[in-house]
Amino acid sequence: MPIRLLTPSEAHARQQAGAYLIDVRAAHERALGMAVGAHGIVREELEADAAQHLRTLDAEVLLICQRGLRSRQVAEFLETHGYRNLSSVEGGTDAWDAAGLPMLRADIDVDFSERYSRHLRLPDVGLEGQKKLEAASVLLVGAGGLGSPAAYYLAAAGIGTLRIADDDVVDRSNLQRQILHTDARIGVPKVESAAIALSALNPRTKVEAVRERITSDNVEHLLEGIDVVVDGADNFPARYLLNDACVKLGKPLVYGAVHRFEGQASVFDAGRHRGEAPCYRCLFPEPPPPEAAPNCAEAGVLGVLPGVIGLLQATEAIKLLLGIGEPLCGRLLQFDALSMKFRETRLTADPQCPVCAPNRAFPGYVDYAAFCAGG
Structure with missing residues (x-):
């Protein structure tokens, strides 16, 4: 069945209710800002040994990346390995930030972040x-x-x-x-x-x-x-x-x-x-x-x-x-x-x-x- 897609606001509400939010981006991407409360686990590590990071096959897991593609792909991968309660955040961290939801940011100013974003x-x-x-x-x-x-x-x-x-x-x-x-x-x-x-x-x-x-x-x-x-x-x-x-x-x-x-x-x-x-x-x-x-x-x-x-x-x-x-x-x-x-x-x-x-x-x-x- 298709992976469930949640808006950032919906995902935040589920996170507040106890869902496990995982940011699958690389460390250098997360350093620029990530959703407060998210757990940073690089995609490759999560896919290599999901059992080490996810408690049970039924645990509610929310996956987020930069714009939503990688998180959906990881969710699809995990589903093939028996995990049954998976969601991907539509629009990823970009959409989460644009929605005004809480972010954890590195100690850099806006000019630095925008000017050197690439x-x-x-x-x-x-x-x-x-x-x-x-x-x-x-x-x-x-x-x-x-x-x-x-x-x-x-x-x-x-x-x-x-x-x-x-x-x-x-x-x-x-x-x-x-x-x-x-x-x-x-x-x-x-x-x-x-x-x-x-x-x-x-x-x-x-x-x-x-x-x-x-x-x-x-x-x-x-x-x-x-x-x-x-x-x-x-x-x-x-x-x-x-x-x-x-x-x-x-x-x-x-x-x-x-x-x-x-x-x-x-x-x-x-x-x-x-x-x-x-x-x-x-x-x-x-x-x-x-x-x-x-x-x-x-x-x-x-x-x-x-x-x-x-x-x-x-x-x-x-x-x-x-x-x-x-x-x-x-x-x-x-x-x-x-x-x-x-x-x-x-x-x-x-x-x-x-x-x-x-x-x-x-x-x-x-x-x-x-x-x-x-x-």
Whole structure:
């Protein structure tokens, strides 16, 4: 016979009369709010050993999930195993809440719950993961082509503090790819323009605008209190400096670069994994000559290309902060926009690397401009 469906009000009345209400959702879903008095038993656990949780075959059992589908399916499963007094709550917890019935909620505000609702429903993120993101600090070097999409999605994801370092101002030629900025903000410092855009998107994210070019003198100060570094720089001296500082201080570095129609991304985490993970110098022991690596202003770049690479960088940063998935550590992901193909190259740590080799003392910062110029 069909499973009995109850409205939330009917189910609440039966619960008050002694019926056993079971919330079959996963723990990360229940953390966002559940009916007061409900017993949280994950669907898989209940179906695997119903006798452990249900007293008798005749006990009155009410089942509830998010919207009503899973609870009805569990009820149908239990019925085939001899349970005879089963009901499913129509509309699930959403309808229970909408009906104004008592709810037990986690200690989070409405804005947090609504803004990050899609993250909160992911088992690999959930409430605990979202709070990790809110407590995290990310340094983004460069508020240009790579920094723009990376910053947008890091702020949207709920990164608590986003420190952005850039000493440039918005130019009309930037707008083709640097989507943080607008025509109305031409001439405005990029970090100031970025703060305006990101605060409008997510006022919960604290944007620390640092109008400075990264140098050997300020790099360690910029890295203070930072969990992950995102390299949105457009020049080799900054990349080598960032790499060396991250190795010294044990910070993961999310790398990205673009050139005309091609881009690449990786994660360099040698500071925390000496001898196992490579650093940027393991991949590029020496910079190419300037004529072999012109910048975007000289060589041009497809406007959407930094968007693709910047999004990959934001993805890697979020994964690192949450401790989920497999980061691009030891892998260089290359993208060709014209053929729409990705290619992966395996990277290994250089045992003779002057910066990240095991047991090698930090050699100190060098004159990176001279180093990259071949001086």
